[in-house]
Amino acid sequence: MDSGGSALAIESDGLTKRFRGGQVAVDQVALRVPAGAVYGFLGPNGSGKTTTIRILLGLIFPTSGTHRLLGEPFTENAGRVLPRVGSLVEGPAFHPYLSGHANLARLDAADRSVDPRTARRRIGSALDRVGLTAAAGKRYRNYSLGMRQRLGIAAALLRPRDLLVLDEPTNGLDPQGTREVRHLIRQLGDEGVTVFVSSHLLSEVEQVCSHVGVMSVGKMVWQGSLASLAAQQNVRVNVSTATPAAAAQVLGGLGLDEVSVVDDGAHAVLGPMLPEHVVEALVAAGVGVRGFTVERPSLEDVFVGLTGEGFDVSG
Amino acid sequence: MSLAEAAASPVVGTPAVSRSLRFVRSEVGMVFRRRRNQALLVVLGCVPILIAVAIKISGGDNGGNGDAGALFGSITDNGVFVAFSALFVVIPLFLPMAVAVVAGDAVSGEANTGTLRYLLAVPVGRTRLLAVKFVGIAVWCIACSVVVAVVGVVIGLILFGGGDVTLLSGTSVSFGAGLWRLTLVAAYVAVSIAAVGAIGLFVSTLTEVPIAAMATTLGLTITSQVLDAVPQISAVHPWLPSHYWQQFIDVLRDPMALDKVGHGLLAAATYAVLFLTLAWARFTSKDVSS
Numbered sequence: 001m002d003s004g005g006s007a008l009a010i011e012s013d014g015l016t017k018r019f020r021g022g023q024v025a026v027d028q029v030a031l032r033v034p035a036g037a038v039y040g041f042l043g044p045n046g047s048g049k050t051t052t053i054r055i056l057l058g059l060i061f062p063t064s065g066t067h068r069l070l071g072e073p074f075t076e077n078a079g080r081v082l083p084r085v086g087s088l089v090e091g092p093a094f095h096p097y098l099s100g101h102a103n104l105a106r107l108d109a110a111d112r113s114v115d116p117r118t119a120r121r122r123i124g125s126a127l128d129r130v131g132l133t134a135a136a137g138k139r140y141r142n143y144s145l146g147m148r149q150r151l152g153i154a155a156a157l158l159r160p161r162d163l164l165v166l167d168e169p170t171n172g173l174d175p176q177g178t179r180e181v182r183h184l185i186r187q188l189g190d191e192g193v194t195v196f197v198s199s200h201l202l203s204e205v206e207q208v209c210s211h212v213g214v215m216s217v218g219k220m221v222w223q224g225s226l227a228s229l230a231a232q233q234n235v236r237v238n239v240s241t242a243t244p245a246a247a248a249q250v251l252g253g254l255g256l257d258e259v260s261v262v263d264d265g266a267h268a269v270l271g272p273m274l275p276e277h278v279v280e281a282l283v284a285a286g287v288g289v290r291g292f293t294v295e296r297p298s299l300e301d302v303f304v305g306l307t308g309e310g311f312d313v314s315g
Numbered sequence: 316m317s318l319a320e321a322a323a324s325p326v327v328g329t330p331a332v333s334r335s336l337r338f339v340r341s342e343v344g345m346v347f348r349r350r351r352n353q354a355l356l357v358v359l360g361c362v363p364i365l366i367a368v369a370i371k372i373s374g375g376d377n378g379g380n381g382d383a384g385a386l387f388g389s390i391t392d393n394g395v396f397v398a399f400s401a402l403f404v405v406i407p408l409f410l411p412m413a414v415a416v417v418a419g420d421a422v423s424g425e426a427n428t429g430t431l432r433y434l435l436a437v438p439v440g441r442t443r444l445l446a447v448k449f450v451g452i453a454v455w456c457i458a459c460s461v462v463v464a465v466v467g468v469v470i471g472l473i474l475f476g477g478g479d480v481t482l483l484s485g486t487s488v489s490f491g492a493g494l495w496r497l498t499l500v501a502a503y504v505a506v507s508i509a510a511v512g513a514i515g516l517f518v519s520t521l522t523e524v525p526i527a528a529m530a531t532t533l534g535l536t537i538t539s540q541v542l543d544a545v546p547q548i549s550a551v552h553p554w555l556p557s558h559y560w561q562q563f564i565d566v567l568r569d570p571m572a573l574d575k576v577g578h579g580l581l582a583a584a585t586y587a588v589l590f591l592t593l594a595w596a597r598f599t600s601k602d603v604s605s
Contacts, residue, residue: 057436059603082438089436093429097349109341110437112334155433 007035009163009194010056012067017051017060025051027218031067033196033211038189040205041198043215044307049198050090052215053167056196057087070162083113086161088169092152096141100132100151103140107155114159126154131180145172153181164188166197170204182208202300216307233297237278240265240291250285254278270294338439342451346417352455355413356462362409363401363467366390370397371474382564385483393480394471395493399567401467402460402504406560410459411536414508417455418515419528421448422598426523426605441599445516449591452512453505460505464497486569496571500563503576507560510583510590511536514556517594523605553578556586 010033017026026048033039043049054060056067058078067074072081094103104123108114114122127133130150135143143151149172156164169185170178185208189195199205205212206226213223222229237256239247241264248266251259254277256268270278275294282289346352370390386403389396422445425431434444471477480493488496515532522528539557542548552558559579565572 054432054602054604057432058438059432059435061600061602079438079440082436085436087433087436089432091429093433095345095428095430106341106345107433107437109337110434110439112331112338114334116334116337 007071008068009033009035009037009070010039010067010196012056013065015052015055015065015067016063017048017055018063024218026055026062028065029215029218029220031056031213031220032223033194033213035070035194036189036192037211038185038195038197038209040209040212041196041215042202042205042212042303043198043200045200047215047307048218049215050167053087053089053165053196053198056165057085057089058082059089083111083159084162085165086156086158086163087165087167088152088156089165089167091168091171092148092155094140094148094151097139099137099139100127100143100147100154101136103151104155104158108158111159122158126157129157129184130154146174146177149173149181150177153184161193163194163196166195168198168200170199170201178204202303206299214303214306221306229299229302230296233302235270236267236295236297237270237275238265238267238291238293238295239278239282239287239289240293241282241287241289243287246285247282247287247289250282250287251278254281265291338443338447339450342447343454346451346455347458352417355416356458359405359409359413359459360462360466362405363397363463364470366401366404367394367397367467367470367474382561386564386567389481389483390471391475393490393493394473394475394477395468395480395490395497397471397475398464398467398497399500399564401463402500403561403564405463406504406507407540407557408537410463410504410508411511411557412533413459414452414456414511415515415529415532415536418452418512419519419530419532420525421452421516422519422594423522423528424519424525426603427525429605431605432603435603442595445520445591445594445598449513449516452516453509456509456512457505459508460501463504464501468494468497482567482569483564484568488569496566500566503563503566503580504560506580506583507556510556510586513587513590513594517590517597520594520598520601554582554585556582558582 010031012029012031015026015029015031016024018024029048029052031052041049041052051060055062056069056074058074069081070084074081094100095106098106101123104126105119108119108123124133127136130153132147132150132154135147140148140151149169153166153169156166166185170181173181182204185195185197189208189210197209209226211223211225212229214221237251239251241247244261244264244266248259248261251266251268254273256271256273259266259268275292279289279292367390370387383400383403386396386400390400422431425434435441477490479487479489481487511532514535515528518531519525519528536557539555543552543555543558559575559582562575562579565576
């Protein structure tokens with residue numbers, strides 16, 4: 001398999017899902033998830049993230065559009081490609097009267113492409129990886145929310161995967177558990193596994209992801225690397241001075257955009273210019289600079305701008 | 316080749332068949348490990364005991380009239396008739412109920428707990444999932460029938476003894492031949508209720524609420540029996556799933572009168588094929604959003 005830099009782990013074209021009521025949950029979504037990326041799939045609740053994930057895994061049939069996982073056209077090769085994809089969809093789900101270990105054994109037994117002789121070892125190491133070894137024999141019914149989430153992640157790690165699709169993996173975890181899961185995602189990313197992780201938590205995506213896609217009302221409004229997102233931000237400079245008009249004149253003279261004058265200073269968009277040049281020009285023009293700040297809009301501001309909605313930024 | 320591809324490539328020394336059978340074993344294990352299902356088997360096992368003890372206490376002088384009377388009347392002569400009588404009693408309602416519970420739960424239960432989406436993502440193909448589910452249901456049908464038959468023979472032998480079996484037509488056969496006929500009857504009963512299982516499996520693909528699927532399945536078998544009781548539509552009676560259920564009594568004549576039993580088997584097979592096809596058509600095109 002081609003694992004060159006341009007390979008896409010997930011690629012979709014025109015993915016659309018119209019439910020029977022006529023509501024369009026996913027609208028012409030074109031995903032481009034580079035192989036090896038940790039891709040944050042971001043959007044407010046109800047923006048179509050989970051429906052998209054269900055389509056990607058073949059649980060829901062799209063009204064139109066196609067997608068490829070790990071280079072394979074999904075409709076034709078689902079049976080061949082899905083064993084290489086681990087998933088957590090809309091929270092963990094297991095049989096309540098079976099133990100954690102027995103639940104994983106059930107899923108493993110359903111997988112025709114693994115060696116049964118290694119089942120015990122693989123289940124053991126998956127449980128170990130999420131820290132559930134001690135609770136392996138306990139019934140799922142008696143698991144806490146955090147333990148259930150961990151078991152769900154263990155199921156996704158039952159065998160080596162090339163792609164992990166994790167829908168809100170830190171939901172219900174305490175701060176310690178959240179940290180552990182983020183650490184695990186980073187670790188998997190370092191191992192070369194492509195991780196597609198959905199979240200409504202911006203901070204989470206900022207901390208673990210290399211790429212990001214933003215959904216809003218069923219549409220993909222932006223996707224690309226976090227670095228390129230940072231590059232396209234409008235960095236602003238704020239000059240605090242007793243002579244705002246003079247400062248604004250200097251800023252305008254430097255060719256900065258959106259120059260504005262306020263009571264105690266002037267603002268402008270920095271553009272490609274270095275901030276030290278601005279200060280130098282201000283001082284050279286005799287403007288008494290009391291304060292100078294460079295203001296990068298937070299990712300949150302960017303996303304609110306893209307989706308027109310606020311994010312839950314707690315956690 | 317990636318790590319996951321390497322792991323997914325065929326493993327030397329583990330035949331594909333045995334790897335496919337793991338899921339079947341797991342499914343059958345799930346059915347029989349559930350407390351609810353174990354309780355159902357216990358209840359079914361109590362039926363022959365109840366019959367045997369009741370007849371022992373009453374002295375069993377008068378068996379009454381008709382097929383049921385003939386069966387019950389023979390119990391004091393030979394304990395094996397406890398098994399025949401018990402199967403005759405449980406097939407109209409008890410067995411369909413036990414099958415409706417397991418079959419109705421088959422897909423809707425997995426949908427209800429959400430485990431369905433993870434099975435499909437493993438991946439388990441939808442056709443394969445239905446096939447494995449039906450194998451589980453079929454094994455359950457056999458178990459239900461066998462429990463009633465075996466408990467019936469054991470309690471019958473304890474309370475009434477064995478020996479040569481006098482058939483309903485008056486001729487005697489050896490005890491071994493009697494047990495052979497019981498095996499045939501138990502198999503017929505298992506096949507008959509497996510048709511209910513196929514209906515249940517189809518209903519189970521329609522909902523995410525197991526109890527609704529169970530009730531609907533049981534409701535359909537009761538409807539069949541209600542229609543069977545309406546003389547004006549006697550033309551369709553032979554094609555009702557329940558019409559020939561108790562006809563296994565013909566196996567206890569000499570020679571065996573098998574035309575109606577054969578028709579019963581044909582009807583069961585027809586319903587099984589019809590509803591398995593419907594279940595397949597429904598399930599393979601269904602959005603799983605549970």
